[in-house]
Amino acid sequence: MNHDTTTTDRRRRRLLRWAAPALGVAWLWPLAIAFAVSEPTGGEIALVAAGLATFGIVFLLAADGRALAVTVPALLAIATALTLTADPAFGWLYAWPAAAATVRLDRGRAAAVLVATVALAAAAMAAAGAPSGVLLSATGGVAALGALWLVIGRLMRTSEQLRAARADLAELAVAEERLRFARDLHDLLGHDLSVIALKAELAGRLLQRQPERAAEEIGVVSDLTRAALRQVRDAVDGYRRPTLASELAGARLALDAAGIELRVEGDGAPLHGEVEEVLAWAVREGATNAIRHSAARHAAIVLQACGGTAELEIADDGRGAPGAAPSGHGLTGLRERVQSIGGTVEAGARPGGGFRLKVRAPATPGPSATA
Known part of the structure; x- marks a missing residue:
């Protein structure tokens, strides 16, 4: 399994797990209704509670993508048993096996599962003697929630395809x-x-x-x-020997391909050839760090040249670097280049989150700066 597919599966699991609180409300609500309109015995309460607990455990397994061919039918069976034996209001539970299946299957199979689930919910609730209003609202809700998860699954697959296309x-x-x-x-x-x-x-x-x-x-x-x-x-x-203009253009293309929005600010003042080359290397290194390590969504490159000093800052809103700044070969080589013209490099996590790389260099190259 490639990295993109693994990431998408992880997002699907996280999304379905976030739905767990709503799941709790969904399966406790019909239980509350059943208790309000009848006086169940202790054995009935224990039986329903055991069924709901089993339903929750199986749903979490389905949310992890484990054996959908087994877990989804098991969820449907539990929902049917509770609907027929406890209360028709438990027909709402059919929304959750529909969600677990439609968010993972392709569009054709997901639609087939959704239609079958809605039909099963309607049949079970009708057999349990559900009033027409309850039957329509429950089956309509199951269909609507299933369709929503179908769209979410489609969007996730489209996003996965876009990331794969960018990598290609x-x-x-x-x-x-x-x-x-x-x-x-x-x-x-x-x-x-x-x-x-x-x-x-x-x-x-x-x-x-x-x-x-x-x-x-x-x-x-x-x-x-x-x-x-x-x-x-x-x-x-x-x-x-890169140029600043070519590296800025390359950084924009590379960051855009990685889904990172880039903002560039600068006065465009002409720079000494050697200084421009060093700053161009800094742009390349900063863009590479943002793509490989930060998981950022936004990045900014700011270039200023005034008072005999050129300053370049590259910042992103990603994870940053906990503790000391990273000391990879790229940054080590950049420090050597900058120091060779009398400049300095600062690299590390930003106080508000993210990572920042700042390069200061004389507008005219001078002797090497001391470390």
């Missing part, structure tokens, strides 16, 4: 970037490596017969190798 899009973006990098390397090195291979082979053939010519070819190979190495370094530097 993120993976596709990574794959596309890798493919682009591979194409660029091929364009850069394909020709040079082919020439190097030919020259090296030629030098090997000439080594015994024409050593001077072989030495010349080896010199050409050496020159081509150094040129290729420079090209690789330039390409890697180009990939590793």
